[in-house]
Amino acid sequence: MKYAIFDEQGFPKAFYDDQIHTDIPKEAIQITEQQWLEFVNNQGKRKWDFDEKVVVVYEPPPPSLNELKAQKQKELLRLEKQRLNDILDQYSYNGLADVQFYANLNDAEAQALLSWYQTYDNLIWSYIDNDLSAFTDIQELLAVDMKNIEQQIYQQSIQQSPLPSEE
Numbered sequence: 001m002k003y004a005i006f007d008e009q010g011f012p013k014a015f016y017d018d019q020i021h022t023d024i025p026k027e028a029i030q031i032t033e034q035q036w037l038e039f040v041n042n043q044g045k046r047k048w049d050f051d052e053k054v055v056v057v058y059e060p061p062p063p064s065l066n067e068l069k070a071q072k073q074k075e076l077l078r079l080e081k082q083r084l085n086d087i088l089d090q091y092s093y094n095g096l097a098d099v100q101f102y103a104n105l106n107d108a109e110a111q112a113l114l115s116w117y118q119t120y121d122n123l124i125w126s127y128i129d130n131d132l133s134a135f136t137d138i139q140e141l142l143a144v145d146m147k148n149i150e151q152q153i154y155q156q157s158i159q160q161s162p163l164p165s166e167e
Helices: 033-041 065-090 096-104 108-134 138-142 146-160
Strands: 002-006 012-017 029-031 046-049 054-057
Touching: 002 033, 002 046, 012 033, 033 054, 065 096, 065 108, 065 138, 065 146, 096 108, 108 146
Parallel strands: none
Antiparallel strands: 002 012, 002 029, 046 054
């Protein structure tokens, strides 16, 4: 037999199987194999109905406008970090601190990379602070493709502050 302990909202906190566990807590509720599989195969999307003693589908509420903005910002910053790491790899730098070190030694390539990155980062934050924060409609914000936004910002950044040519 399978058993489960649920939080006050009906989400499973722990599962027990009498074939495996010798000590099953008293507060554990007996569930069927099928109910256990529902929870395991649909994590976060099923909960226990204490009154009916059945598994029910749980649809999480859609994110608020501010939560969605935070998700989009996080996605854009992740894409920025990925782009930066790809470019630093392309020029054989170990990280931004490495670029700054060589830029301080008057290395022209490192200075150009640093200049590009400052432009790129400023454009990213300008988008976040101005464009992203201006959204007032969730559906419009959902339609925003952050990969496309990042690509546009990248193109704008290399126009304003070109990357050094590789030799």
